[in-house]
Amino acid sequence: MIAEAGLAALWFAAALALLQLALTAFGLAGGKSDLLGAVRPVAVAQGVLTAIAFIALIALFLRSDMSVLLVSTNSHSAKPWLYKFAGTWGNHEGSMLLWVTVMGLAGAAVALFERALRRDTHMATLGGQAAISLGFYAFLLFASNPFARVTPAPQDGQGLNPLLQDPGLAFHPPTLYLGYVGLSVAFSFAIGALLTRNVDASFARAMRPWVLAAWVLLTLGITAGSYWAYYELGWGGWWFWDPVENASLMPWLAATALLHSVTVLATRDSLRAWTVMLAVVAFSMSMVGTFLVRSGILTSVHAFAVDPSRGTFILVLLAFYIGGALALFGWRVGAVREGAQFQMVSRETMLVINNLLLTVILGVVLIGTLYPLMTEAFGHKVSVGPPYFDRVAGPIALTLMLAMAVGPLMRWRRDQAGVVARRIAVPAAIGLVALVTLALTVGRTIGVLPFAGLVIAAGVGVASLAPLWKRNLLRTPLFTWGMVIAHLGCAVSVAGMAADSAFTQEKLVAARPGDRIDAAGWTIVFDRILPIAGDNWTALQADMTVSRGGGTPVAIHPQSRFFTTPPTTTTEAALLTRWNGQLYIVLGQEADQGRWQLRIWWKPFVTFIWLGGALIALGGVLALIGRERRGWQHKWRGRRVEA
Amino acid sequence: MKRLMIWLPLALFLGALVLFAGRLMQPDDHLVVSKLVGKPLPVFTLPPAASDRAGLTSAQLATGKPRLLNIFASWCVPCAAEAPQLMALKQAGVEIDAIAIRDARPDVDAFLSRWGNPYTRIGLDARSGVQIALGSSGVPETFVIDGQGHIAHQHIGDIREDDVPKLLALLERAK
Amino acid sequence: MMRILAFLALLLAVPVHAQTALPPALYADRQIADPALEKKASELMATIRCLTCQSQSIADSNASMAGDMRSEIRQRIMAGESPEHIRGWLIERYGDWVSYQPTAAPILWPLWAAPLLLLALGAFLMRGRLKRGEKR
Numbered sequence: 001m002i003a004e005a006g007l008a009a010l011w012f013a014a015a016l017a018l019l020q021l022a023l024t025a026f027g028l029a030g031g032k033s034d035l036l037g038a039v040r041p042v043a044v045a046q047g048v049l050t051a052i053a054f055i056a057l058i059a060l061f062l063r064s065d066m067s068v069l070l071v072s073t074n075s076h077s078a079k080p081w082l083y084k085f086a087g088t089w090g091n092h093e094g095s096m097l098l099w100v101t102v103m104g105l106a107g108a109a110v111a112l113f114e115r116a117l118r119r120d121t122h123m124a125t126l127g128g129q130a131a132i133s134l135g136f137y138a139f140l141l142f143a144s145n146p147f148a149r150v151t152p153a154p155q156d157g158q159g160l161n162p163l164l165q166d167p168g169l170a171f172h173p174p175t176l177y178l179g180y181v182g183l184s185v186a187f188s189f190a191i192g193a194l195l196t197r198n199v200d201a202s203f204a205r206a207m208r209p210w211v212l213a214a215w216v217l218l219t220l221g222i223t224a225g226s227y228w229a230y231y232e233l234g235w236g237g238w239w240f241w242d243p244v245e246n247a248s249l250m251p252w253l254a255a256t257a258l259l260h261s262v263t264v265l266a267t268r269d270s271l272r273a274w275t276v277m278l279a280v281v282a283f284s285m286s287m288v289g290t291f292l293v294r295s296g297i298l299t300s301v302h303a304f305a306v307d308p309s310r311g312t313f314i315l316v317l318l319a320f321y322i323g324g325a326l327a328l329f330g331w332r333v334g335a336v337r338e339g340a341q342f343q344m345v346s347r348e349t350m351l352v353i354n355n356l357l358l359t360v361i362l363g364v365v366l367i368g369t370l371y372p373l374m375t376e377a378f379g380h381k382v383s384v385g386p387p388y389f390d391r392v393a394g395p396i397a398l399t400l401m402l403a404m405a406v407g408p409l410m411r412w413r414r415d416q417a418g419v420v421a422r423r424i425a426v427p428a429a430i431g432l433v434a435l436v437t438l439a440l441t442v443g444r445t446i447g448v449l450p451f452a453g454l455v456i457a458a459g460v461g462v463a464s465l466a467p468l469w470k471r472n473l474l475r476t477p478l479f480t481w482g483m484v485i486a487h488l489g490c491a492v493s494v495a496g497m498a499a500d501s502a503f504t505q506e507k508l509v510a511a512r513p514g515d516r517i518d519a520a521g522w523t524i525v526f527d528r529i530l531p532i533a534g535d536n537w538t539a540l541q542a543d544m545t546v547s548r549g550g551g552t553p554v555a556i557h558p559q560s561r562f563f564t565t566p567p568t569t570t571t572e573a574a575l576l577t578r579w580n581g582q583l584y585i586v587l588g589q590e591a592d593q594g595r596w597q598l599r600i601w602w603k604p605f606v607t608f609i610w611l612g613g614a615l616i617a618l619g620g621v622l623a624l625i626g627r628e629r630r631g632w633q634h635k636w637r638g639r640r641v642e643a
Numbered sequence: 644m645k646r647l648m649i650w651l652p653l654a655l656f657l658g659a660l661v662l663f664a665g666r667l668m669q670p671d672d673h674l675v676v677s678k679l680v681g682k683p684l685p686v687f688t689l690p691p692a693a694s695d696r697a698g699l700t701s702a703q704l705a706t707g708k709p710r711l712l713n714i715f716a717s718w719c720v721p722c723a724a725e726a727p728q729l730m731a732l733k734q735a736g737v738e739i740d741a742i743a744i745r746d747a748r749p750d751v752d753a754f755l756s757r758w759g760n761p762y763t764r765i766g767l768d769a770r771s772g773v774q775i776a777l778g779s780s781g782v783p784e785t786f787v788i789d790g791q792g793h794i795a796h797q798h799i800g801d802i803r804e805d806d807v808p809k810l811l812a813l814l815e816r817a818k
Numbered sequence: 819m820m821r822i823l824a825f826l827a828l829l830l831a832v833p834v835h836a837q838t839a840l841p842p843a844l845y846a847d848r849q850i851a852d853p854a855l856e857k858k859a860s861e862l863m864a865t866i867r868c869l870t871c872q873s874q875s876i877a878d879s880n881a882s883m884a885g886d887m888r889s890e891i892r893q894r895i896m897a898g899e900s901p902e903h904i905r906g907w908l909i910e911r912y913g914d915w916v917s918y919q920p921t922a923a924p925i926l927w928p929l930w931a932a933p934l935l936l937l938a939l940g941a942f943l944m945r946g947r948l949k950r951g952e953k954r
Contacts, residue, residue, distance in 0.1 A: 235878040295667060297663065297671070301874060313666050330650045334649060338947075342949065343949055344948055356943075359936075360940055370659065371926075377665060378925065381915040382914040384920055389931070392932075425820050506849075507849070537911055675915055676913070677857060686855060745886070769885055770889060771882075771886035771887075775886070806861060
């Protein structure tokens with residue numbers, strides 16, 4: 001019954017999306033503007049229906065209703081409730097339902113809360129949102145129905161892939177999806193603005209909070225995913241430049257560029273066509289990423305349900321939406337004036353440089369990811385991996401950091417180079433001190449890129465705080481705080497990446513219980529190894545006590561886990577976090593004569609990577625609250641004056 | 644110029660679309676083909692892997708007559724599955740030598756007594772060194788070696804029944 | 819058809835392949851005593867693609883063939899061979915595919931040129947936005 005209700009809700013939602021599209025089309029193009037009054041309620045109803053469908057699927061998973069095919073193939077009644085719940089989106093159909101639910105809710109939010117946009121543009125935006133949703137409803141209903149029944153219902157389910165049974169599953173995919181799909185709002189805004197020829201500063205101010213919100217969620221999703229991969233894979237790495245990771249990075253890069261260009265458009269009424277382009281690109285990258293991941297055309301370490309026929313369906317959606325949007329852009333944007341030109345020394349110039357560099361990184365990641373496909377069309381197999389991306393994206397990203405240090409210290413419109421130089425003097429001096437200190441201490445033992453990363457992180461970290469200099473901190477607007485914290489987060493993150501790559505120490509040993517191992521200043525006593533049993537796994541667990549410099553010993557327990565359905569072995573690394581780094585121990589295979597292979601890392605300041613990510617997201621949240629609050633204050637004051 | 648820039652994104656996207664569609668129609672085979680096909684065998688000398696067969700050196704593979712070099716292992720299931728096909732090739736008069744990968748003599752003996760022994764010589768490659776030198780990426784694989792000791796063809800994966808005539812034809816061509 | 823569905827799941831685990839019962843090769847999981855040589859070897863291993871689990875480097879893979887390749891690389895490094903020479907030796911056998919670090923083969927020239935071309939294109943587009951030589 002619940003399954004049928006969920007399916008019915010989906011069909012109704014799809015019908016409403018069609019209605020929403022028709023209403024906006026006839027209302028705007030056919031001149032029947034009285035139809036437009038119905039658009040917003042329809043959008044809200046559509047959002048509610050998708051939420052009902054999603055809740056229905058969650059209920060089916062929680063109740064372990066094995067007569068539903070999706071539940072029986074992906075769940076098991078004996079699973080902890082958290083994984084039953086999170087397992088809802090731990091599969092293709094469920095995650096696509098999450099996708100349309102986010103899309104429906106985002107559309108409802110735009111209908112309910114968007115007040116700043118011109119009415120016709122608002123309606124065209126909702127029309128655009130409905131048009132995109134329709135394609136994904138079709139995909140769900142015709143090619144990935146999550147509510148299909150199976151007869152006879154099996155006794156019990158096949159279980160969730162044990163690899164996914166981690167709290168990370170509850171957090172990482174939903175935030176990432178909220179971000180991915182949240183960018184569809186910016187996409188629809190761009191479509192709406194192009195259709196109604198309304199690209200200006202007020203449009204940018206209206207779009208900004210939506211972009212910010214999606215960007216914050218995307219940042220959180222990527223940060224969480226990176227940490228999940230880091231502790232689960234047991235390789236000690238936090239980013240592999242794998243196609244699936246690149247697929248999540250590309251929308252983020254586009255959204256970050258968009259976030260900055262939309263500010264230029266809002267403040268100076270310039271970069272109109274460019275901002276619209278970025279809004280189209282950001283969501284396009286989300287869709288391309290989904291296609292790359294689901295179609296299986298690229299090999300990845302991240303296992304996904306791969307199905308070429310579904311790939312074809314998504315490809316058609318891509319052709320339709322991205323192709324359509326880019327064609328609309330080409331057709332309409334000729335009439336959009338790009339706006340005022342800039343003085344060389346001004347904040348807008350720095351923001352343009354930001355956009356330029358972010359777009360180049362995006363281009364490099366995209367080309368690098370697709371390059372093996374291109375060469376294979378010529379019968380030549382190649383691999384493009386971390387060495388390429390690090391070498392190419394690394395220096396560009398560090399240059400971008402420099403622009404990030406200087407940009408916020410410049411005035412809009414025009415500034416004087418000498419004055420800017422004075423403002424940047426202290427951070428530059430800090431950077432110089434870091435440079436000299438590093439050169440004298442570690443010198444040439446670390447690579448050029450990590451070296452530059454540490455120096456730049458030091459300088460930029462200080463520079464990012466400089467906008468607060470000599471200001472009354474209580475009266476500093478919240479969105480300025482947001483910018484400062486997000487930029488500081490970038491510096492913190494880069495410091496973590498550089499420290500990890502420069503100073504990580506690795507030790508491989510084959511040890512027997514009773515052995516003492518010295519690694520990177522730590523003393524590790526391998527006490528014993530013993531089998532233990534968990535919920536649906538058994539494991540070999542190593543009990544160890546570790547201490548540093550005569551400090552209190554701490555017990556840690558790396559494991560090697562065995563699952564039977566399907567037969568898999570996973571490593572559960574033991575992580576010990578200290579303020580200045582993490583000790584990371586992996587229990588490997590039995591080597592010989594009762595000795596066990598251990599992989600031990602000491603990773604100085606590695607946690608800064610994700611701490612920085614969290615700061616970036618926090619900065620985004622503060623900026624969002626700050627902007628919205630100011631908007632409400634203005635409105636409230638305006639109303640009071642009128643009264 | 645400006646017009647060109649405006650339509651450039653669409654043009655690039657259409658290019659990518661063609662690329663994606665092409666790949667969907669012709670998915671990745673995930674095979675890593677040895678680049679040594681058409682080139683001489685690397686020089687190697689391997690100790691015997693089985694009690695009743697001699698070891699293998701690269702020189703023994705260049706005898707003027709084309710032959711097969713089978714890469715197998717006693718722990719590999721597809722290797723047992725292709726055993727009847729290797730026997731059929733042997734019965735057709737093909738000379739087959741083998742390299743056992745990461746194996747031990749008792750295991751190889753047991754494997755051969757269970758699934759049959761079509762091999763003239765079997766070298767033991769305990770650390771995959773020769774396998775890597777050959778550009779082979781897994782077990783089982785079968786190389787067609789011509790009379791001069793050049794690699795004429797690499798068959799990746801187990802030999803199925805319909806592969807037998809193909810391999811015979813390749814051996815004929817390698818003469 | 820693979821029906822093991824996984825969502826953004828990291829393939830954290832090695833499927834239990836039929837793998838040999840032999841212990842790993844001597845230098846598969848043993849570091850070279852000289853840290854400088856070990857650094858050379860591990861940097862190279864991180865950029866060589868595993869042949870059995872095709873999305874990992876041999877440094878991260880638990881496959882036995884990856885272990886053999888690690889041992890081979892460490893032993894060659896100890897014998898004084900340069901990392902780039904070993905990479906070249908592997909590419910001769912497995913093609914450019916085996917190296918995560920793209921080579922300088924002509925088919926990869928556009929890949930290396932891409933960042934420069936993109937920067938040039940970006941600078942060209944940006945030029946139109948800036949007022950030139952106007953000082954007040």
